[in-house]
Amino acid sequence: MSFTATAPGKIIIAGEHFVVHGSYALAAAIDRGSTVHASPSSHPVIVSKSLGLVADLDGKVPDRLRPLAKTLTATLGWLNESRGVKCELESNIPISAGLGSSAAGSVALVAAASAALGYSLKPNEIFDLAMVSERMIHGNPSGIDPAVATYGGVMLFSRGAPHKPVQIKKPTGFIIGFSGVDRSTSKMIHRFSESQTSHPSTFRALVRSSSVFAENAAKALSEGDLNSLAAIMNFNHAILSSLGVSSPALDSLVEAALDAGCLGAKLTGGGGGGCIIALPPADRADTSLTLLRRSAAEAWISKIPQAGVKVWRSGD
Numbered sequence: 001m002s003f004t005a006t007a008p009g010k011i012i013i014a015g016e017h018f019v020v021h022g023s024y025a026l027a028a029a030i031d032r033g034s035t036v037h038a039s040p041s042s043h044p045v046i047v048s049k050s051l052g053l054v055a056d057l058d059g060k061v062p063d064r065l066r067p068l069a070k071t072l073t074a075t076l077g078w079l080n081e082s083r084g085v086k087c088e089l090e091s092n093i094p095i096s097a098g099l100g101s102s103a104a105g106s107v108a109l110v111a112a113a114s115a116a117l118g119y120s121l122k123p124n125e126i127f128d129l130a131m132v133s134e135r136m137i138h139g140n141p142s143g144i145d146p147a148v149a150t151y152g153g154v155m156l157f158s159r160g161a162p163h164k165p166v167q168i169k170k171p172t173g174f175i176i177g178f179s180g181v182d183r184s185t186s187k188m189i190h191r192f193s194e195s196q197t198s199h200p201s202t203f204r205a206l207v208r209s210s211s212v213f214a215e216n217a218a219k220a221l222s223e224g225d226l227n228s229l230a231a232i233m234n235f236n237h238a239i240l241s242s243l244g245v246s247s248p249a250l251d252s253l254v255e256a257a258l259d260a261g262c263l264g265a266k267l268t269g270g271g272g273g274g275c276i277i278a279l280p281p282a283d284r285a286d287t288s289l290t291l292l293r294r295s296a297a298e299a300w301i302s303k304i305p306q307a308g309v310k311v312w313r314s315g316d
């Protein structure tokens with residue numbers, strides 16, 4: 001039987017990087033994601049349509065598919081399965097852009113592959129198996145990306161703890177602006193972590209501050225208090241930039257978003273390239289988007305889907 005699974009990408013609204021060091025971060029699912037079609041086969045195979053690569057797990061595995069291959073091997077091991085499964089992956093999230101494309105792919109892969117072999121894994125099992133590839137790609141990830149891909153919606157996330165869903169009264173759209181520059185999250189995690197060596201006490205204090213800001217951002221978002229939310233986003237960008245994880249392209253995009261009338265703007269995810277998010281006033285979203293498009297490689301307004309990973313039977 002064939003099964004299809006989809007999982008959303010993510011934005012981090014407040015608290016990236018600090019979350020690796022134990023603080024809360026506020027994250028939300030986006031309206032783009034990864035899709036995996038899986039069907040039983042003689043041995044495990046992954047086909048990435050986005051990368052144009054094929055991994056035969058009994059033979060050759062291209063480097064870029066090694067993390068996903070490791071997650072598929074871990075999934076089959078967890079299920080104690082000797083049967084194979086063929087997984088075809090596609091995605092409409094820009095790759096290496098800080099929007100959680102790798103986590104969305106891993107989560108959808110685990111859900112589709114297990115379903116194709118007749119199993120229904122619990123969300124926490126899907127999350128744990130997706131973390132296998134996330135650790136391989138990002139080195140020391142907090143787990144926020146696979147948490148959003150698994151559970152969807154908006155959440156306060158702290159590593160190693162159950163996520164806290166955040167309910168929003170008014171639907172809020174965020175503008176996502178892609179700088180067109182890809183980058184490596186693991187390098188940025190490393191760079192950010194190094195900033196604790198010179199001033200460890202200040203660093204620890206900032207981690208605690210970031211947690212408070214993320215909680216306040218969650219409250220502001222849930223109450224529709226866009227001005228308070230924007231204030232936290234702007235401050236968050238300034239501190240991330242001063243700790244070396246922004247880039248000239250991201251700083252220019254943030255400037256362009258504020259020029260375009262947005263209330264708040266910041267880098268999102270690992271930084272160093274990738275994307276910004278911006279919060280437009282409710283009645284000016286389309287105008288702000290049109291203006292920001294002049295500066296960004298790609299920009300769109302994303303609503304926040306409530307669903308995380310979804311899986312359904314798609315053929316015999």
Ligand code: MEV
Pocket residue numbers: 012015016017018019020098100138140141142143144145185189269270
């Ligand atoms: C990556 O999306 C967010 C970071 O905080 C890393 C992590 O939490 O794993 C930069």
